[in-house]
Amino acid sequence: FQEQLMQMxxxxxxxxAAEADQLRQAMGSKRSRQRMERLRERLYEGMTERGITGExxxxxxEKMAAFANFGFPESHSVSFAYLVYASSWIKLHEPAAFCAALLNAQPMGFYSPHTLVQDARRHGVVVHTPDLNASEAAATLEPCEESHHGVAVRLGLGSVRHIGTDLADAIAAxxxxxxxxxxxxxxxxxxxVLEALATAGAFGCFEDVAGHALARRSALWAAGAVAQSRPERLSGVVVGVDAPSLPGMSLAEEANADLWATGVSPDGHPTRFVRPHLDELGVVTAAGLVDVDHGSRVLVGGVVTHRQRPATASGTTFLNLEDETGLVNVICSKGCWARYRRVARGAPALLIRGRVEKVEGVINVVAEKLEAMPVGGSLRSRDFR
Known part of the structure; x- marks a missing residue:
């Protein structure tokens, strides 16, 4: 848009080119009208020399001056609209590639890697944990019949705690x-590093003494022993590598281990493991809010992913709760926030009682009461960004 006007x-x-750039700056200025007026004489002189006069x-x-009033935001809106369209198309048709690309672009954006992975899972994409012999340094795609379009995401070694980009590249190579x-x-x-990889299940590509895939607890047992092994020492002399018979991790323990090691739990959201208790309390899931009438009072619960208070919101705070079925938008008034400030700011997961608000297809819960909700795992919310 601006470039077209510059060329004109x-x-x-x-x-x-320098004068055209001055025109571009005038169009992007808050005082574009005044700056355009200063360029008027130069424009008319140039047009007269080329036989363009009168009406x-x-x-x-007039068209140039008018464009200066809206051209800058218009060009931005078109740019963002194109990004939204392209992103939406890729997310719809290639959800695994979309998820992997966003994971590899971290840190960025509004949503954490865990939320991105959970969304991909809800759309049929299988996401695999890091594997020492299968993972690259970054997230990649691999064939998987159970996944949407037959393509799954494999988390990269660089996603594991204590492993930076350089070490991840070296390991993959x-x-x-x-x-x-x-x-x-x-x-x-x-x-x-060994303990983090073991906790993430990355050593599952190896076998234990019984010929089974090396379990996480067995790998953690072996980590202390093999950490003593170095190139300058003889190989095969390390003792204590083979673990005794240890109980396997439960699904909840594996989910917590994934969250600690990578910040992502592909197979288990923390609320999934407390759902029976939440059902007893009458907690409505994020997906279940679709069936709740406007104005109804509900109890919702989930892990806090965001706390936002825009300067234009007059003290209103917006929260996002995430459960295993999706996200819940919560509106917390200034008074409600002040009343429950300590728990609202500090609790990693919340139970919120409030009123359902449905406007033009958007579902919100207007908070009336907040309380902490105990869940396993450790997820850090992205607050006041």
């Missing part, structure tokens, strides 16, 4: 590894 000034008035010259200038000791000797991985 060059073509019809003989503007130089035609006036109409050209050294694949395949035969066992934990081989991995440690070749990469120089420290004990914290």
């Amino acid at each position: 000034a060059i073509d019809v008035a003989g503007f130089t 035609i010259a006036d109409r050209i200038f 050294g694949r395949p590894y035969t066992d934990m000791e081989d991995f440690t000797r070749r990469t120089g991985a420290t004990l914290p």
Whole structure:
């Protein structure tokens, strides 16, 4: 838009590139009308030299001046609209690629990696945890019959705690590894790195003494032993690698382990494991709000993903709660926030009683009472950004 107007000034008035840039700045200024008036004489002189006079010259200038009043926001709106359209198309037709791309672009945007993965899961995309011999440094795609369009997301090694980009690249370049000791000797991985990978289940590609996939607790047991192995020491002399028979992790424990190690739990949202208790309390899920009438009072609960208080909202705070079925928009008035301020600011998960508000297809819950909701796992909300 602005570039087109700059080219018009060059073509019809003989503007130089520098003068055209001054025109661009005038169009983007809060005082664009005054700045455009200052350029008027130069525009008319240039148009006269090229035989453009009278009513035609006036109409050209009027259109330029009028465009300066809305051209800057219009160009931005078109740019953002195009991004929204392209993103929506990719999310609809290639949801796995869309999810992987956003994960690889972190840190960014409004939503955390966990929320992005949960949304992908709700749309049929299978997301796999990191695997030492299957994962690249970043999130990738791999075939999976159970996933939407037969494509799943594999989390990258760089998503694991204590592993930065350089180490993740080095680990991926050294694949395949035969066992934990081989991995440690070749990469120089420290004990914290080994424990983080074990907690994330990344050593599941190896086998234990019974020939089964190496469980997380067994890998954690072995981490302390193999951490002593180094290239300058003889291989195969480390003792205490083979763990005794240990109970496997429950689904809830695995979800908590995933959240600690990667910040993402592909197979288990924290609210999923307390849903029976929430059902007893009468908590309505995010998906269930669709069937609740406007004006009804409900109890909702979930992990807090955002707390926002725009400067133009007159003290109103907006929260997002997430459960295993989706997101809940919560509107908290200035008075309600003040009444429950401590729990509202500090609790990682909340139970909120309030009134359902449905306007033009958007569902909100206007909060009346807030209380902490105990859940497993550790998710950090993105507050007041």
